[in-house]
Amino acid sequence: MASIKDVAAEAGVSVATVSRVLNDHPSVSADARTRVLAAVETLGYRPNAVARSLRTDQTRTLGLVISDVLNPYFTELARSVEEEARALGYSVIIGNADERPDLQDHHVRTLLDRRIDGLLVSPTDGGSPLMLDAARAGTPMVFVDRWIPGVDVPVVRAEGRAAVRDLVAHLHRLGHRRLAIIAGPAATTTGQERVEAFREALGAHGLELPDAYIGQGDFQAESGRRVTEGFLDLAEPPEVVFAADNLMALGALDAVRARGLRIPGDLALAAFDDIRWFVHTDPPITAIAQPTGELGRAAVRALVDRIEGRPGESVTLPARLVVRRSCGEHPTPVQRSTT
Amino acid sequence: MASIKDVAAEAGVSVATVSRVLNDHPSVSADARTRVLAAVETLGYRPNAVARSLRTDQTRTLGLVISDVLNPYFTELARSVEEEARALGYSVIIGNADERPDLQDHHVRTLLDRRIDGLLVSPTDGGSPLMLDAARAGTPMVFVDRWIPGVDVPVVRAEGRAAVRDLVAHLHRLGHRRLAIIAGPAATTTGQERVEAFREALGAHGLELPDAYIGQGDFQAESGRRVTEGFLDLAEPPEVVFAADNLMALGALDAVRARGLRIPGDLALAAFDDIRWFVHTDPPITAIAQPTGELGRAAVRALVDRIEGRPGESVTLPARLVVRRSCGEHPTPVQRSTT
DNA sequence: AGCGCTCGTGGAATCGATTACACCGACGGG
DNA sequence: CCCGTCGGTGTAATCGATTCCACGAGCGCT
Numbered sequence: 001m002a003s004i005k006d007v008a009a010e011a012g013v014s015v016a017t018v019s020r021v022l023n024d025h026p027s028v029s030a031d032a033r034t035r036v037l038a039a040v041e042t043l044g045y046r047p048n049a050v051a052r053s054l055r056t057d058q059t060r061t062l063g064l065v066i067s068d069v070l071n072p073y074f075t076e077l078a079r080s081v082e083e084e085a086r087a088l089g090y091s092v093i094i095g096n097a098d099e100r101p102d103l104q105d106h107h108v109r110t111l112l113d114r115r116i117d118g119l120l121v122s123p124t125d126g127g128s129p130l131m132l133d134a135a136r137a138g139t140p141m142v143f144v145d146r147w148i149p150g151v152d153v154p155v156v157r158a159e160g161r162a163a164v165r166d167l168v169a170h171l172h173r174l175g176h177r178r179l180a181i182i183a184g185p186a187a188t189t190t191g192q193e194r195v196e197a198f199r200e201a202l203g204a205h206g207l208e209l210p211d212a213y214i215g216q217g218d219f220q221a222e223s224g225r226r227v228t229e230g231f232l233d234l235a236e237p238p239e240v241v242f243a244a245d246n247l248m249a250l251g252a253l254d255a256v257r258a259r260g261l262r263i264p265g266d267l268a269l270a271a272f273d274d275i276r277w278f279v280h281t282d283p284p285i286t287a288i289a290q291p292t293g294e295l296g297r298a299a300v301r302a303l304v305d306r307i308e309g310r311p312g313e314s315v316t317l318p319a320r321l322v323v324r325r326s327c328g329e330h331p332t333p334v335q336r337s338t339t
Numbered sequence: 340m341a342s343i344k345d346v347a348a349e350a351g352v353s354v355a356t357v358s359r360v361l362n363d364h365p366s367v368s369a370d371a372r373t374r375v376l377a378a379v380e381t382l383g384y385r386p387n388a389v390a391r392s393l394r395t396d397q398t399r400t401l402g403l404v405i406s407d408v409l410n411p412y413f414t415e416l417a418r419s420v421e422e423e424a425r426a427l428g429y430s431v432i433i434g435n436a437d438e439r440p441d442l443q444d445h446h447v448r449t450l451l452d453r454r455i456d457g458l459l460v461s462p463t464d465g466g467s468p469l470m471l472d473a474a475r476a477g478t479p480m481v482f483v484d485r486w487i488p489g490v491d492v493p494v495v496r497a498e499g500r501a502a503v504r505d506l507v508a509h510l511h512r513l514g515h516r517r518l519a520i521i522a523g524p525a526a527t528t529t530g531q532e533r534v535e536a537f538r539e540a541l542g543a544h545g546l547e548l549p550d551a552y553i554g555q556g557d558f559q560a561e562s563g564r565r566v567t568e569g570f571l572d573l574a575e576p577p578e579v580v581f582a583a584d585n586l587m588a589l590g591a592l593d594a595v596r597a598r599g600l601r602i603p604g605d606l607a608l609a610a611f612d613d614i615r616w617f618v619h620t621d622p623p624i625t626a627i628a629q630p631t632g633e634l635g636r637a638a639v640r641a642l643v644d645r646i647e648g649r650p651g652e653s654v655t656l657p658a659r660l661v662v663r664r665s666c667g668e669h670p671t672p673v674q675r676s677t678t
Numbered sequence: 679a680g681c682g683c684t685c686g687t688g689g690a691a692t693c694g695a696t697t698a699c700a701c702c703g704a705c706g707g708g
Numbered sequence: 709c710c711c712g713t714c715g716g717t718g719t720a721a722t723c724g725a726t727t728c729c730a731c732g733a734g735c736g737c738t
Contacts, residue, residue, distance in 0.1 A: 001476075003694055014718045019696055027715055044472070049452040050392045051694035054723050059389070069418050072411070079408050082435060091449055093432050096421060110430055113388040133383070137340075221615070253619045276560070280592045282621035342724055353688045358726055366686055390724030393693050 002043040010039035022047060053115065061091045062303060063111035064120045065104055067146070068219065069096040071247055072275045073292060074122070077144065080296030081120060088304050090117070099185075099219055101125040108134065118303045122146045125187040140306035144299040146189045154312050156299040158290040158319040160272065161197045166321040167270055167288060168201035171240055174328045176268060180213035180238035182227045182248045191219075194244045194272055213238055217248045224251025225258075232259060232267070240268040240327060246275050249285060268327040284324035291317045341382040349378035361386060392454065400430045401642060402450035403459045404443055406485070407558065408435040410586055411614045412631060413461070416483065419635030420459060427643050429456070438524075438558055440464040447473065457642045461485045464526040479645040483638040485527045493651050495638040497629040497658040499611065500536045505660040506609055506627060507540035510579055513667045515607060519552035519577035521566045521587045530558075533583045533611055552577055556587045563590025571598060571606070579607040579666060585614050588624060607666040623663035630656045 008015045013032055020028045021036040028036075039045070053059045062085050066074040082092045093116065095107025104124045108131055111119060118140035121131065127148035135141050135151050147155040171179060181198050184191030199209040212234060215227030224243055228251065231238055243249035249271035256263055263269050263283055271278070274289035298315040305312035343361075347354045352371055359367045360375040367375075378384070392398045401424050405413040421431045432455065434446025443463045447470055450458060457479035460470065466487035474480050474490050486494040510518060520537050523530030538548040551573060554566030563582055567590065570577055582588035588610035595602055602608050602622055610617070613628035637654040644651035 004696095005694080015695080016697075016718060016720095017716085020717090023696080025697095027717085029716060032716080046448075046452055048393075048454060048694050049449075050389055050398070050454050051723090052696075053389045054387075054393050054725085055694080055696045057723075069414055070411075072409075075408055075414055079435060079437075086445075091432075093430075096418060098418075106425075109385075110388075113385055115387060115389050250615060250619070257619070276589060277616040277620070280589070280596070280620045281616070282619060282623075284621075343726095344724080354725080355688060355690095355727075356686085359687090362726080364727095366684090368686060371686080387724055390693090391726075393695085394724080394726045396693075 001048075002045045003048065004045075006043055007036065007039045007045050010043060011035040057115075058117055059115055060089060061093060061114070061116045062118050062120060062300070063093050063095065063108075063114075063116040065095040065097055065107050065111070065122065067097050067099050067104075067122050067124050068247070069094075069098075071219070071245065071273075072277075073246060073273045073290070074145075076292045077122075077296045080293040081144075081300050084297040084300040085304075088300065090300075090304065097124045099124050101128060104128070105130050112139065118142070118307045120144055120299055120303055123148050123188070125185070127151065140303060140312075142299050142303040142306065142312065144295060149189070154302045154306070154314045156295055156302055156315045157317075158295060159316045160194065160288055160290075160319040161200070163288040163319040163321045164194070164197040165201045165204065167242070167286070168198070168205060170286070170321065170323060171268070171270070171327055172205045172207075174268075176239045176327070177207060178213070178236065178238045179207065179209070179240045179242065180215065180231050181209070182215045182217045182224050182241060182243045182252065184217060184219045184244045184248075186216075188219075190272075191244065198242060217244065217251075219245050219247060221247045221251040221254070224248030225255045226251070228252040228255035232256075232261075237267070240270065243269070243271045246271050246273040246278070246287070249287075253281065263326050264328040270327055274322050278324065281326075283326050285326040286324045287322050288319050289322050290319045340387075341384045342387065343384075345382055346375065346378045346384050349382060350374040396454070397456055398454055399428060400432060400453070400455045401457050401459060401639065402432050402434065402446075402453075402455040404434040404436055404446050404450070404461065406436050406438050406443075406461050406463050407586070408433075408437075410558070410584065410612075411616075412585060412612045412629070413484075415631045416461075416635045419632040420483075420639055423636040423639040424643075427639065429639075429643065436463045438463050440467060443467070444469050451478065457481070457646045459483055459638055459642055462487050462527065464524070466490065479642060479651075481638050481642040481645065481651065483634060485529050488528070493641045493645070493653045495634055495641055495654045496656075497634060498655045499533060499627055499629075499658040500539070502627040502658040502660045503533065503536040504540040504543065506581070506625070507537070507544060509625070509660065509662060510607070510609070510666055511544045511546075513607075515578045515666070516546060517552070517575065517577045518546065518548070518579045518581065519554065519570050520548070521554045521556045521563050521580060521582045521591065523556060523558045523583045523587075525555075527558075529611075530583065537581060556583065556590075558584045558586060560586045560590040560593070563587030564594045565590070567591040567594035571595075571600075576606070579609065582608070582610045585610050585612040585617070585626070588626075592620065602665050603667040609666055613661050617663065620665075622665050624665040625663045626661050627658050628661050629658045 004015050004018050008018045017032055018036050021033050064081055085092045097104035101124050105128050120142050122145045135153050141153045143155045145157055183195045202209050217223035217227050243252050270286045272288045274287040278285040278287050302312040343354050343357050347357045356371055357375050360372050403420055424431045436443035440463050444467050459481050461484040474492050480492045482494045484496055522534045541548050556562035556566050582591050609625045611627045613626040617624040617626050641651040
């Protein structure tokens, strides 16, 4: 592969001049410029990004470590992150943690080894020493969706409290009183928060959230299935199950179907995170929708701000309830999703 | 950030020795080794992958350019690719083309600039000059799922012909005679092949595939919706629609729902690519399942073979039909999906 | 004792860029 | 006419690793 030296030889100038042309530095004669450009063309020269990064100490690359690529929510997030990054002149390297802290660490480590300019993380757990060290060492970093308390890093996320309140109000109005939740890992902020918000919202209606109605999931489908089975085996099973993410809702669907039960007749179901398929499931699923694309873009902007020396601030955007049929029908017509 | 020089100074040896310890070269004294290791520990030293890559001319990184991250099929593919690559000591950088040739080129270019060791591509179109040049220039490359004819590059893909034949037989047995297809872009091999296989299978039953029953989609949901609308507006609408990928099937579902029609009563639906949600849609969707994970792993193995100087061969794995309810019920019990 | 190994080590070249510094010629002002 | 300035250019240092080569010490063999 042609290097800058070859271009210099071909154009009859020094490598310095070639470099200046390529980085359009002002003081290059028109003549030299055209000769260099011609040489670049004939040789099909492309600058070696590795060498450039070594010299300039910047890679113009962002690392994105997400909890699970198979989760459509994170996939959409990744897409908007890449889009915004590209618009700002950065590339993105995605690492998929599969909800495993060890894999998360593996990716953080390789990304750091590659000297990415900044790191976007949706942490799978309470924070490994590795990540904490990186943050302390001054690696530009931003948390997205989930975060780690006590670390001085901007957080970009959705606020679901209000939407959860709306959801519980909706469920209460439909006559449901025994509400259960499939929670995410307690080590994640979203895992905790959603349970808290749910409990609080129940309280507002004078309802309790007994321990038996809190199932411990891990944000993956299989755990949703297992927890739902457990709920159905209770002497007094819940009337509603609220899954803290869409994959666990999928698992719940599996469990209900395996028993030959009907939603919402035998059990109502709602989920955090709205995805396109929820419109077409049997029945369509009531969900809390996050402004995923905007979250991704805001996170990139915050990170790039940090990288380029600007403050880079936290952002919190509201989530909203999208009512469908999985919790039962109102006697009177209600707002219906248009998605 | 500490460099190899700092480690050398701390350990009281030369950088050469440090490097040797790090790459466990045999001829290093036990004493030097422990001193170096200790220095590495106290400084928290991590080798700079950028510098290493420049010197060794290898990045131990694979580029993966997929057509659409929002498509669960590619997401699953990406996951298995990363998994296998990691097992073989490589990282993966994913580029999402969003089915746009210009974006695909953008990613191929940046990946090449980064001097990735090899490229895994599922081409969005018939092949840009850029990709052809790269292949000709000897960049290790492997096509996965889709490929570009006439380029000497291994292809790892699923063979769907037999499964499509099974599907058509199934549809025929159910009494359907007017079968339509939502095709993918003609510029993609999968776009063409699936239509061809469908036409051939129809022929075996003495059925035609009129032009009016071939809708031109682009593998994205919106096109599936649009094409399905077109089908429904025909004087003689088809009885079955076969979507060439899962996103277009989603679009078809949208269209059918918008008209207040029922599946399979008013229109039957089948799709290429099976995904978990198809079990829970209303109704569950009959689909052709690819061995996605195995495809991804085989592709990585072929690519790494090429990179490391071994032949690296093409692989074709069979797809299979998964019958669900979206095409109607058999009067007699039939094989039913277990997923 | 002397020769030739091997082993462990360090110095220095190298990868492909960027960029500080020096230099040279032309030009304008005093 | 001379000097300072500036535009255009090249030389060489540099980034952080790897690795070739040389060298010295120690050892075994004759």
